[in-house]
Amino acid sequence: MTYPNPLRFNPAYSVVKQYFVHLDDSVPQKIVVHKDSPRGVHFRRAGPRQKVYFNSDEVHACIVTCGGLCPGLNTVIREIVCGLYHMYGVNKILGIDGGYRGFYSKNTIPLTPKVVNDIHKRGGTIIGTSRGGHDTSKIVDSIQDRGINQVYIIGGDGTQKGAAVIYEEVRRRGLKVAVAGIPKTIDNDIPVIDKSFGFDTAVEEAQRAINAAHVEAESTENGVGVVKLMGRYSGFIAMYATLASRDVDLCLIPESPFYLEGEGGLFEFVEKRLKESGHMVIVIAEGAGQELLAESLQSADQKDASGNKLLRDVGLWISHKIKEHFAKNHKMDITLKYIDPTYMIRAIPSNASDNVYCTLLAQSAVHGAMAGYTGFTSGLVNGRQTYIPFNRITEKQNMVVITDRMWARLLSSTNQPSFLGPKDLAEAKKQEEHPTGLLDGENCKEDHQPGHVGTMFNSSALLGCLNCMQ
Numbered sequence: 001m002t003y004p005n006p007l008r009f010n011p012a013y014s015v016v017k018q019y020f021v022h023l024d025d026s027v028p029q030k031i032v033v034h035k036d037s038p039r040g041v042h043f044r045r046a047g048p049r050q051k052v053y054f055n056s057d058e059v060h061a062c063i064v065t066c067g068g069l070c071p072g073l074n075t076v077i078r079e080i081v082c083g084l085y086h087m088y089g090v091n092k093i094l095g096i097d098g099g100y101r102g103f104y105s106k107n108t109i110p111l112t113p114k115v116v117n118d119i120h121k122r123g124g125t126i127i128g129t130s131r132g133g134h135d136t137s138k139i140v141d142s143i144q145d146r147g148i149n150q151v152y153i154i155g156g157d158g159t160q161k162g163a164a165v166i167y168e169e170v171r172r173r174g175l176k177v178a179v180a181g182i183p184k185t186i187d188n189d190i191p192v193i194d195k196s197f198g199f200d201t202a203v204e205e206a207q208r209a210i211n212a213a214h215v216e217a218e219s220t221e222n223g224v225g226v227v228k229l230m231g232r233y234s235g236f237i238a239m240y241a242t243l244a245s246r247d248v249d250l251c252l253i254p255e256s257p258f259y260l261e262g263e264g265g266l267f268e269f270v271e272k273r274l275k276e277s278g279h280m281v282i283v284i285a286e287g288a289g290q291e292l293l294a295e296s297l298q299s300a301d302q303k304d305a306s307g308n309k310l311l312r313d314v315g316l317w318i319s320h321k322i323k324e325h326f327a328k329n330h331k332m333d334i335t336l337k338y339i340d341p342t343y344m345i346r347a348i349p350s351n352a353s354d355n356v357y358c359t360l361l362a363q364s365a366v367h368g369a370m371a372g373y374t375g376f377t378s379g380l381v382n383g384r385q386t387y388i389p390f391n392r393i394t395e396k397q398n399m400v401v402i403t404d405r406m407w408a409r410l411l412s413s414t415n416q417p418s419f420l421g422p423k424d425l426a427e428a429k430k431q432e433e434h435p436t437g438l439l440d441g442e443n444c445k446e447d448h449q450p451g452h453v454g455t456m457f458n459s460s461a462l463l464g465c466l467n468c469m470q
């Protein structure tokens, strides 16, 4: 059963030419191609469809946020609620309290446009978040018991993996429930999408810490400012904050190994830069140099509730190492100030451009779920809103490619050493030539195949993928 999209009668939309997205519209994953490149992977273009799968009165939606905080979480919540309510007339919307475990261990939070009206001005998430606690059968039991038929899941790579498992279980039980993800991570470590919401805000806020480090450093003789930024496995915030600032002399990220002692090492560079300029600023991503810390601290691997590696404070460690080096060798008197703004950066509300981005992601997710798509993440690909099947989002992590132009731009902007020998470079190039993801050569004909669109769960004329749900 399908229904005409109620947006037809909405004065804001009815005047828009071609407001409804054509069912065949797709967005290529790769837009830079060579002459004889294969067609490559395409994703279903996001947006409202002529027909919807759900009658507005039947919709019972819920929203959950999981993982670490990220600027813009509240904006996404707000826009899902307002999108459902104002565009589709849906008024049964629940917030799940405190992440995945809230499905089975807490009361729900009723969400209305009034409740969410001002929340985009606040950092954090009004419905709470957590790590761990993903019990698939208890979560799907709760969805089933409460009669929920649209589940909006906002979170990072771990959360999207959890969403994929929920989607599989929902399918296995034959439930008519749309499962939609909205990717969140200030680390920008989710693949396929152009960037995550909150990332711009984080880079902007990081400037304040870098400025402070620079002011401190240039005000004393041989001043060194060290700023630690987030980035567990991916150094995007550090890289972009460095490129934006121009005050940074050295940027260290997890993807680019470095060493301290000897020729071409970090200590040598610090000494050289201090002799040249009298001060310097170092930006270090929290995941950088963890192998060096492990060597010197010899402590056991620890994990958080979601199974993520718990990192040691690399900022504190490197500050200590630099101080120790210059004191030990009586080389020069330095004054080092260490700034750790990490949680301050991710706890703020999103900036204007992220607010717009959050709105588009949320509205796209709502349009997709209302149209009957499921098992997808709403994401920006090459500047277009798309529906990306979960498996594409969860199969690998987005990382800075140190043989790519962006890292070269950074190196030429800071004039820092790459710390790479010919062997490292050959290794990095090899990895780039054989990425783990499935990108080229796939050219899906069937709408329901992974890699092309999220699965439709109805048998209507819309996409005709009943087989996927049986």
Ligand SMILES: Nc1ncnc2c1ncn2[C@@H]1O[C@H](COP(=O)(O)OP(=O)(O)OP(=O)(O)O)[C@@H](O)[C@H]1O
Residues within 6 Å of the ligand: 066, 067, 068, 069, 099, 100, 101, 130, 131, 132, 133, 134, 155, 156, 157, 158, 159, 160, 161, 162, 163, 165, 184, 185, 186, 187, 305, 306, 308
């Ligand atoms: N492989 C997985 N299968 C099922 N659930 C998972 C999986 N990985 C993580 N989760 C669940 O997803 C939730 C969030 O995961 P995690 O703490 O790794 O944060 P995240 O979503 O990756 O966000 P971020 O790392 O950006 O803060 C947790 O509740 C966790 O139990």
Ligand SMILES: O=P(O)(O)OC[C@H]1O[C@](O)(CO)[C@@H](O)[C@@H]1O
Residues within 6 Å of the ligand: 067, 068, 069, 156, 185, 186, 187, 230, 231, 232, 286, 304, 311, 346
């Ligand atoms: O202290 P928490 O909440 O585990 O979060 C820390 C982690 O979360 C992230 O910000 C990702 O959300 C990482 O950069 C960081 O390592």
Ligand SMILES: [Mg+2]
Residues within 6 Å of the ligand: 067, 156, 157, 158
């Ligand atoms: Mg994660």
